[in-house]
Amino acid sequence: MSAVITDTSQAAATPLVRLSKLNKHYGDFVAVDNLSLDIHEGEFLTFLGSSGSGKSTTLSMLAGFETPSSGEILVQGKSLINVPPHKRDIGMVFQRYSLFPHLSVRGNISFPLDIRKLAADECERRVEAMLKLVQLESFAHRRPSQLSGGQQQRVAIARALVYEPRILLMDEPLGALDKKLREDLQDELRHLHRRLGITIVYVTHDQEEAMRLSQRIAIFSHGRIVGLGTGQTLYQNPPNAFVASFLGNSNFLQGTLTGNASVQFEQQALAIKPQNLPLNSDVLLMVRPEKAQVLPLDAPTPLLTGWNEITAQVSEVVFLGDSLTCSVVTPGGSRLTVKALPHGQAPLHSGAQVRVRWAAADACVYSEWNAADLSKSAAH
Amino acid sequence: MKMAARPTPAANLAARASRAPTAQSHSGEQAVRWRGATYLLPALLFLGLFFLVPLLGLLLRGVLEPTPGLGNYEQLFASSAYSKVLFNTFAVASLVTLFSLLLGFPLAWAITLTPNGWGRWLLNIVLLSMWTSLLARTYSWLVLLQSSGVINSTLQSLGLINEPLAMVHNLTGVVIGMSYIMIPFIVLPLQATMSAIDPMVLQAGSICGASPLRSFFKVFLPLCRPGIFSGGLMVFVMSLGYYVTPALLGGAQNMMLPEFIIQQVQSFLNWGLASAAAALLILITLVLFYVYLKLQAESPVASSTAR
Numbered sequence: 001m002s003a004v005i006t007d008t009s010q011a012a013a014t015p016l017v018r019l020s021k022l023n024k025h026y027g028d029f030v031a032v033d034n035l036s037l038d039i040h041e042g043e044f045l046t047f048l049g050s051s052g053s054g055k056s057t058t059l060s061m062l063a064g065f066e067t068p069s070s071g072e073i074l075v076q077g078k079s080l081i082n083v084p085p086h087k088r089d090i091g092m093v094f095q096r097y098s099l100f101p102h103l104s105v106r107g108n109i110s111f112p113l114d115i116r117k118l119a120a121d122e123c124e125r126r127v128e129a130m131l132k133l134v135q136l137e138s139f140a141h142r143r144p145s146q147l148s149g150g151q152q153q154r155v156a157i158a159r160a161l162v163y164e165p166r167i168l169l170m171d172e173p174l175g176a177l178d179k180k181l182r183e184d185l186q187d188e189l190r191h192l193h194r195r196l197g198i199t200i201v202y203v204t205h206d207q208e209e210a211m212r213l214s215q216r217i218a219i220f221s222h223g224r225i226v227g228l229g230t231g232q233t234l235y236q237n238p239p240n241a242f243v244a245s246f247l248g249n250s251n252f253l254q255g256t257l258t259g260n261a262s263v264q265f266e267q268q269a270l271a272i273k274p275q276n277l278p279l280n281s282d283v284l285l286m287v288r289p290e291k292a293q294v295l296p297l298d299a300p301t302p303l304l305t306g307w308n309e310i311t312a313q314v315s316e317v318v319f320l321g322d323s324l325t326c327s328v329v330t331p332g333g334s335r336l337t338v339k340a341l342p343h344g345q346a347p348l349h350s351g352a353q354v355r356v357r358w359a360a361a362d363a364c365v366y367s368e369w370n371a372a373d374l375s376k377s378a379a380h
Numbered sequence: 381m382k383m384a385a386r387p388t389p390a391a392n393l394a395a396r397a398s399r400a401p402t403a404q405s406h407s408g409e410q411a412v413r414w415r416g417a418t419y420l421l422p423a424l425l426f427l428g429l430f431f432l433v434p435l436l437g438l439l440l441r442g443v444l445e446p447t448p449g450l451g452n453y454e455q456l457f458a459s460s461a462y463s464k465v466l467f468n469t470f471a472v473a474s475l476v477t478l479f480s481l482l483l484g485f486p487l488a489w490a491i492t493l494t495p496n497g498w499g500r501w502l503l504n505i506v507l508l509s510m511w512t513s514l515l516a517r518t519y520s521w522l523v524l525l526q527s528s529g530v531i532n533s534t535l536q537s538l539g540l541i542n543e544p545l546a547m548v549h550n551l552t553g554v555v556i557g558m559s560y561i562m563i564p565f566i567v568l569p570l571q572a573t574m575s576a577i578d579p580m581v582l583q584a585g586s587i588c589g590a591s592p593l594r595s596f597f598k599v600f601l602p603l604c605r606p607g608i609f610s611g612g613l614m615v616f617v618m619s620l621g622y623y624v625t626p627a628l629l630g631g632a633q634n635m636m637l638p639e640f641i642i643q644q645v646q647s648f649l650n651w652g653l654a655s656a657a658a659a660l661l662i663l664i665t666l667v668l669f670y671v672y673l674k675l676q677a678e679s680p681v682a683s684s685t686a687r
Contacts, residue, residue: 084591086589092584100584102603159588
């Protein structure tokens with residue numbers, strides 16, 4: 001686990017925020033379990049996890065609404081534990097916007113500045129700039145209840161940015177919006193982050209949103225971070241079976257190690273990436289559906305070196321427009337899903353015998369896993 | 381009488397709307413709006429016969445007896461004894477509103493904040509006190525406040541005072557007793573308003589940099605405003621016309637308007653002056669009610685529920 005959490009790519013930079021050995025208990029329930037994490041200046045980091053995984057609790061501790069049971073929160077080397085929320089200089093966007101209903105859009109945005117007793121002209125200038133940034137100039141006099149959900153959320157973002165906080169926290173800010181609007185706002189947010197260079201910590205349970213927005217993703221499960229890295233790394237090289245099954249779709253094949261780079265799977269020998277594990281140990285192979293190919297039995301295509309091939313029977317074919325999803329069952333009863341491009345090939349029918357191929361380099365190998373990790377339903 | 385005749389044109393309108401399809405959209409809307417009006421008839425008839433007609437009669441007495449003219453009103457404002465009654469009424473109503481707000485606000489807040497079960501219990505206690513007989517509650521205050529009462533004898537035995545404090549049969553007693561009686565009328569609307577406030581909005585206030593004190597004054601209090609206004613105005617209006625408590629806890633020297641009206645009617649059979657005073661009370665109440673309606677329409681909670 002610790003190997004996962006230490007991120008080597010940005011280790012040189014001193015972190016803006018350091019969470020160290022953070023715990024939060026509610027009675028017997030462990031919401032956050034010995035969590036350590038570095039957040040770097042200017043990065044867009046997303047906490048991704050299902051509900052109850054501790055991501056929102058961690059964010060609340062960062063904001064100061066929850067006090068950690070133990071552990072330390074450091075911002076630029078200074079402890080935040082005993083600093084009340086209003087002195088933390090952190091911006092936050094809430095899931096249900098939480099605008100001040102008694103104030104206009106302008107009043108909402110200028111609220112943090114009024115509290116800080118900024119000079120009137122400076123306040124005016126900043127509010128105007130923010131209204132422009134979130135494109136709500138013509139709505140400045142309206143009450144929040146007179147705005148749409150997307151507009152309200154833009155006001156909330158403006159309110160959180162206007163006092164130029166060091167860190168912006170966002171707690172599932174787009175969760176209440178419909179899909180189209182959500183995607184538009186995701187793009188806006190990404191551009192905003194690029195323009196302002198502010199550090200953003202974003203909480204979501206939507207992996208697509210996490211991928212679309214963030215530079216780094218921290219995957220939460222049972223109060224721990226079980227995967228940390230760029231979306232690409234986490235998807236292509238999941239550090240463990242949980243992350244593999246949580247992010248995207250995955251096929252798992254259980255086998256026994258017969259050599260440094262070979263596995264016995266249902267009476268078939270498969271090549272894998274070289275492992276440093278004892279012989280005869282159980283291993284789990286993970287192949288992404290889009291990395292596997294499905295071919296009819298009589299296809300003349302030769303098997304390339306470094307590729308594996310197994311035979312299986314098609315159980316279902318689903319057409320999805322840009323792809324075909326083909327479910328197959330091996331003679332040993334393992335189920336695989338293969339994403340095939342619907343071109344050139346002879347159509348596949350359920351019941352047909354096929355060959356399934358993948359490159360050994362595309363399969364990830366795990367020596368430890370929980371049965372619960374493998375079913376996607378367990379993650380939700 | 382006039383009221384009773386009202387639904388008839390509406391019914392005509394509805395009939396016309398169904399006959400004239402060209403004007404359907406506008407008058408159709410009107411017809412829908414007035415469709416249920418006939419069902420109002422019994423209530424309007426009742427109100428007209430037993431409320432409006434007697435009220436009109438009362439108001440007429442104010443300008444007709446003993447001689448036609450505005451003499452009664454002149455008397456009411458000219459005489460220093462009568463204007464003192466008016467002053468007492470307003471002073472007591474204002475003080476009662478202030479004290480019941482000061483006591484009711486924290487109570488409503490406590491009910492809102494306490495976890496479900498206990499909050500309900502607190503609310504039930506408030507309701508129970510409201511449902512207990514007014515006379516019983518007022519007499520209990522008499523027991524507590526009189527010169528040989530619980531409070532005075534306790535304070536005397538502690539050596540804090542030598543002479544019993546005069547806390548009853550004067551305006552002090554009236555203010556104390558009425559503030560207590562009015563608390564539920566503050567707590568109920570205020571608690572409803574407070575429980576409708578999203579607690580995340582207060583968190584938003586604090587993350588924006590507002591200390592708990594500033595959050596209270598700049599976010600929480602403005603959001604409670606509709607409850608404060610509706611509760612406060614209700615208490616103020618009710619206090620203006622309250623009779624039982626002032627009659628029992630107040631003194632003969634410092635009367636309030638309702639006591640004055642009863643005295644004029646029962647002791648002096650001066651219906652003219654009593655009617656004028658009653659008319660004044662009604663006018664004040666109507667003006668306050670108008671103010672209340674105006675403020676309610678502008679309140680943030682009203683606009684958010686309108687959505």
